[in-house]
Amino acid sequence: MDTDDLNNLVAAILIPAIVLDSEFRILAANRPSRALFDSKLQGLDFVRIVRQPGALECLANVIKVRKPVQCKLVLHQQTPRTFLANAAPLSDPSIEVEHILFTLQDISDRIDAEKARSAFVANVSHELRSPLTSLLGAVETLKGPARNDPKARERFLDLMQNEAERMSRLVADLLSLSKLEAKEHLPPKTRIDLLKIIQKVEQSLAASRSEYAGRVEIQAPAPLPMIRGDQDQMTEVFQNLIENALKYSKPDTPVLLKITHEFKPKNQLTVHIEDQGEGIAPEHIPRLTERFYRVDKGRSRQTGGTGLGLAITKHILNRHRARLTISSQLAKGTTISVRLKV
Ligand SMILES: Nc1ncnc2c1ncn2[C@@H]1O[C@H](COP(=O)(O)OP(=O)(O)OP(=O)(O)O)[C@@H](O)[C@H]1O
Ligand SMILES: [Mg+2]
Incomplete structure (x- = not known):
């Protein structure tokens, strides 16, 4: 096969693919491989591109056994990615290997x-x-x-x-x-009254524990538009967010729940839930929506928390194409905002 044939061959492969000679010089390289290594590749020595002994061993083995050989490679691009490399001779096993096809499948x-x-x-x-x-x-x-x-x-x-x-x-x-x-990929179709849901959640929380009663102040402009949403799921979202605000602050502090309606640039409702509790240190904030993540495992467990509340909340909000933002200051309090499309 000449260089044109080899280039045509690798061009037909959708993942990074190169062809090497038996001295591991690169004879042909497709576009994904050039992008991966940010280099023209053709004419270069493989060792200068991939400096991992594992990769060379893989190629040396192909020469020896004249059969396809696989190995795992970690390439340090902007972030480390793991690839399954496949090196295969482009000839049958009875003759010496002249050309090797080397492909990299990203399995990260x-x-x-x-x-x-x-x-x-x-x-x-x-x-x-x-x-x-x-x-x-x-x-x-x-x-x-x-x-x-x-x-x-x-x-x-x-x-x-x-x-x-x-x-x-x-x-x-x-x-x-x-x-x-x-x-998650099926957005809800029904229309719901957000304020009504929030009021019901507040009532049921107040009835569930005496230290929750009378602490939530709800402010909302009237009239509020109905929004597209799933009644039960939205109940679950606000049940968790309001309960968190009550649970992670002292029994004598208030929780302010404020709904705002913006028309521009988008028609949307935002629910802010503001507590005056212990707050959350900045390093924890990005991880709060992970399953089982709790700032203080022992204490949250005592209060009955599983650390799944915010993970569920985030999934529901994703389904509603809604956004959750958390801002917090230690010892001052936390504000959670949920932005929903009208
Ligand atoms: N308003 C808040 N103030 C301070 N910390 C909070 C607040 N909301 C959440 N957190 C922290 O985030 C963690 C995760 O919250 P999440 O609702 O996912 O779990 P949980 O309340 O511990 O348990 P669950 O909701 O499953 O009963 C909590 O354990 C708590 O440490
Ligand atoms: Mg919770």
Whole structure:
């Protein structure tokens, strides 16, 4: 094959592909490979482009075994990316290798997804293990030392109920997350009254705990337009955001919930939820919407939090093409804003 043939061959491949001779000089390179290495490539020595011993070993092996050889390579572009490299002779195994076709398949996303999945499984197991351990401990105590002690029995049964409720909340949140992921690309069609939803959430939170009652002040211009949205999902969003504002601030501090309506540049509603709580340090803010991320694991767990609330919130808002912004100052308070299209 001459250089033109080789160039035509690599041009037909959609991922980075180059052809080398048996001394590893580059004879032909397609556009994706030139973009990847930011170089013309043709005529250059492979060792000057890829300085990893693994890659050279891979090529040397092809010469030796006269069969395709694969290896993994990490290339340090702006960010490190992992590639599956495939080096294959362009001739049949009975003759010496003259030309090698070298292709690079970017598998970074697959590796990231695998890592995320295993971290997720580890997190879920960890979150389930602690309530389970408490439950088993309580059962043990009830069967043994506390068997004939009605007071202790009462206490342990309460503890068991709390832990079981915690697990059940966790499982419900996980289910809700996986359902959301499946539906995220389908924007909701129904129209909803945002203020009504927020008022209902406030009422149910006030009824759920005495320290939440009477703390939320709602300000909204009238009349507010209806927005496109899913009633249950929006309830879940504001349930979590308002509860967070109440939960992560002192019982005697107010929470201001202000809705604003802008017409320009876009017709949109913004809900600001402002608390005077402990605030969040800047390094945590970008990570809050990750699953299971909590600033203070121990304490949030005590208050019953699973750290899934904001992850669910973000998925729902994505589905609504809405934006969540978090601004916070330590010891001053946090303002969460949700911008929704009308
Ligand atoms: N208004 C707030 N003020 C201070 N910290 C907050 C506020 N909102 C959220 N956080 C922090 O962000 C973390 C994640 O919040 P998220 O709602 O995802 O989880 P959670 O409240 O711990 O548990 P869940 O909502 O699943 O019951 C919280 O643990 C808390 O540390
Ligand atoms: Mg929460």
